Amino acid sequence: xxxxxxxxxxxxxxxxxxxxxxxxxxxxxxxxxxxxxxxxxxxxxxxxxxxxxxxxxxxxxxxxxxxxxxxxxxxxxxxxxxxxxxxxxxxxxxxxxxxxxxxxxxxxxxxxxxxxxxxxxxxxxxxxxxxxxxxxxxxxxxxxx
Amino acid sequence: xxxxxxxxxxxxxxxxxxxxxxxxxxxxxxxxxxxxxxxxxxxxxxxxxxxxxxxxxxxxxxxxxxxxxxxxxxxxxxxxxxxxxxxxxxxxxxxxxxxxxxxxxxxxxxxxxxxxxxxxxxxxxxxxxxxxxxxxxxxxxxxxxxxxxxxxxxxxxxxxxxxxxxxxxx
Numbered sequence: 001x002x003x004x005x006x007x008x009x010x011x012x013x014x015x016x017x018x019x020x021x022x023x024x025x026x027x028x029x030x031x032x033x034x035x036x037x038x039x040x041x042x043x044x045x046x047x048x049x050x051x052x053x054x055x056x057x058x059x060x061x062x063x064x065x066x067x068x069x070x071x072x073x074x075x076x077x078x079x080x081x082x083x084x085x086x087x088x089x090x091x092x093x094x095x096x097x098x099x100x101x102x103x104x105x106x107x108x109x110x111x112x113x114x115x116x117x118x119x120x121x122x123x124x125x126x127x128x129x130x131x132x133x134x135x136x137x138x139x140x141x142x143x144x145x
Numbered sequence: 146x147x148x149x150x151x152x153x154x155x156x157x158x159x160x161x162x163x164x165x166x167x168x169x170x171x172x173x174x175x176x177x178x179x180x181x182x183x184x185x186x187x188x189x190x191x192x193x194x195x196x197x198x199x200x201x202x203x204x205x206x207x208x209x210x211x212x213x214x215x216x217x218x219x220x221x222x223x224x225x226x227x228x229x230x231x232x233x234x235x236x237x238x239x240x241x242x243x244x245x246x247x248x249x250x251x252x253x254x255x256x257x258x259x260x261x262x263x264x265x266x267x268x269x270x271x272x273x274x275x276x277x278x279x280x281x282x283x284x285x286x287x288x289x290x291x292x293x294x295x296x297x298x299x300x301x302x303x304x305x306x307x308x309x310x311x312x313x314x315x
Contacts, residue, residue: 031174038181042185045189049189049193052244056196057196059205060199060200060203098244120245122241
């Protein structure tokens with residue numbers, strides 16, 4: 001070993017350290033995306049279930065002239081740059097399947113991810129569901145027609 | 146240690162300890178995720194069950210009695226046992242009406258017995274017991290008045306107080 005010489009051991013240690021640190025980075029990013037996906041999924045599920053419950057419960061109001069404005073919460077998530085996004089979910093009622101489907105798209109380092117949630121609903125034929133005001137006013141209208 | 150040797154016992158020990166630590170962290174994370182998922186499933190089931198029992202006792206199978214003026218009165222939190230027995234003949238349609246077609250269902254009345262008995266043996270089960278009034282299709286306003294005004298539990302053959310047990314499973 002000469003003065004000021006870098007040893008093979010040190011070089012190998014550095015290389016291994018760099019490999020381990022970069023693999024940790026990848027793992028952390030995957031964990032972060034998983035966590036964000038789960039949080040968004042949970043927010044969607046909460047909204048879907050709450051909305052489906054309200055629509056289904058309107059059966060007991062079927063003999064009244066009800067008009068409900070149901071507030072829909074925004075979905076919140078943090079992207080890879082640390083920016084917080086607040087977006088309204090897309091809501092679609094599928095009468096044939098008796099399902100209410102909610103979806104949203106989140107952007108990650110590895111591209112956009114679609115996240116969906118659905119719940120069964122049951123309503124009388126007189127109950128009308130209007131999801132159009134959600135994008136602009138943040139609520140949906142459920143009424144007897 | 147020989148010249149050019151890469152793997153020393155120290156390095157091996159260090160790697161083993163590091164892998165163990167990493168394994169512990171990953172399994173703790175998985176465990177956490179699993180717990181959260183289970184909690185979410187239970188929460189969803191509870192909300193669906195509460196909605197189903199409200200619809201069953203307030204709309205789908207509730208008592209409807211004509212008042213003294215001939216108007217039909219829809220009674221909240223009640224069950225018409227004749228109506229429920231008819232509905233129970235087609236559990237699929239009943240579950241669709243209650244918006245729980247993806248779940249298994251059991252309905253039991255404390256006196257009348259089991260109405261629907263689908264197999265329930267999994268982990269995720271939610272049950273609700275509700276004290277309700279039950280009537281049959283022959284119940285009249287006079288029967289209802291008699292029960293409202295009786296000081297002791299009502300002995301009317303057409304109207305009873307029973308416990309409705311509704312259990313769902315995912």
